[in-house]
């Protein structure tokens with residue numbers, strides 16, 4: 001039982017000095033046991049000799065009673081509680097009567113009697129009101145209300161969804177993975193060698209003008225210039241450097257160009273690069289693969305065509321078109337007008353592609369006489385806009401929930 005301090009006489013003085021301090025005869029500290037079980041001891045055994053000490057004892061007993069009373073919730077507990085306090089032989093009140101009141105010195109008797117009466121009135125009243133509550137079942141109802149029903153649904157917090165661009169990446173990756181391609185990634189910060197030279201774009205080549213980009217500000221003493229990649233094509237080189245043919249990869253990722261933002265341009269956008277190199281890949285494998293992809297992505301009714309084009313890293317190079325998904329290829333818009341999406345041509349330009357230029361193999365130590373392959377680079381944002389009828393690329397980057405929510 002932890003000792004308790006009680007104010008009972010002068011402190012800070014040795015016994016001999018107490019005489020001089022007799023007017024402070026209230027501040028002595030003596031150690032008292034707690035009242036828990038104190039009703040089984042006499043006041044003398046508890047060290048109580050003066051009436052003032054009794055108030056403390058009774059207050060403690062009463063506090064103990066109140067806290068026990070608050071914990072009584074059902075009939076069994078109520079009976080135990082009632083007997084513990086009012087029981088004729090071993091109840092706390094009987095103990096106080098027998099051990100405190102009866103043997104009390106005449107000096108203390110009146111105060112003990114008064115304290116006991118007050119305590120008894122409190123105990124009686126409380127026990128009676130507790131009995132009414134328990135018997136009416138009110139307590140149980142209150143308890144039932146308080147009970148936590150774990151089967152109730154919790155607080156529903158809105159869960160976000162993957163961004164449409166990420167969803168379209170996944171869609172396209174799944175199509176290519178299903179025909180044997182694997183997905184690889186590369187750095188967004190590149191060297192001019194990977195972004196240009198190794199792709200057969202020497203310095204001062206005019207196509208560099210289309211790919212004006214962001215160079216990083218680096219200390220002059222550093223290893224050389226670095227730039228934000230303008231396309232995912234450098235990962236073709238990085239992949240071929242690392243592995244021998246056969247190679248079948250697609251490369252999703254972000255790319256950067258010094259373009260002013262408008263409905264179809266953004267300084268950061270997304271591409272998916274594709275590369276297949278093996279010993280006997282032909283132009284037919286190339287067109288077959290692309291056609292398969294386009295039909296999987298837009299649906300079986302779209303038609304495809306390719307037109308001659310130019311990229312330094314493919315030869316021949318082509319531009320792939322699909323029949324316009326808005327007018328079904330007719331070129332006619334609503335009400336006899338021309339289709340605004342394909343400008344009446346019935347075709348929509350999709351992406352650039354071609355057979356890998358043999359010069360590129362020279363940069364990665366592939367034998368251009370033995371291997372052949374094709375490559376393509378698609379603008380992801382454009383593919384998503386066409387399929388989902390979005391006419392402004394900027395909405396992808398504004399993170400407006402009203403837009404994002406439409407693609408859960």
Ligand code: DAH
Nearest residue numbers: 231233352353354375376377
């Ligand atoms: N890298 C080109 C661009 O961003 C797109 C491209 C065209 C990639 C032809 C290719 C390709 O792999 O064969 O404009």
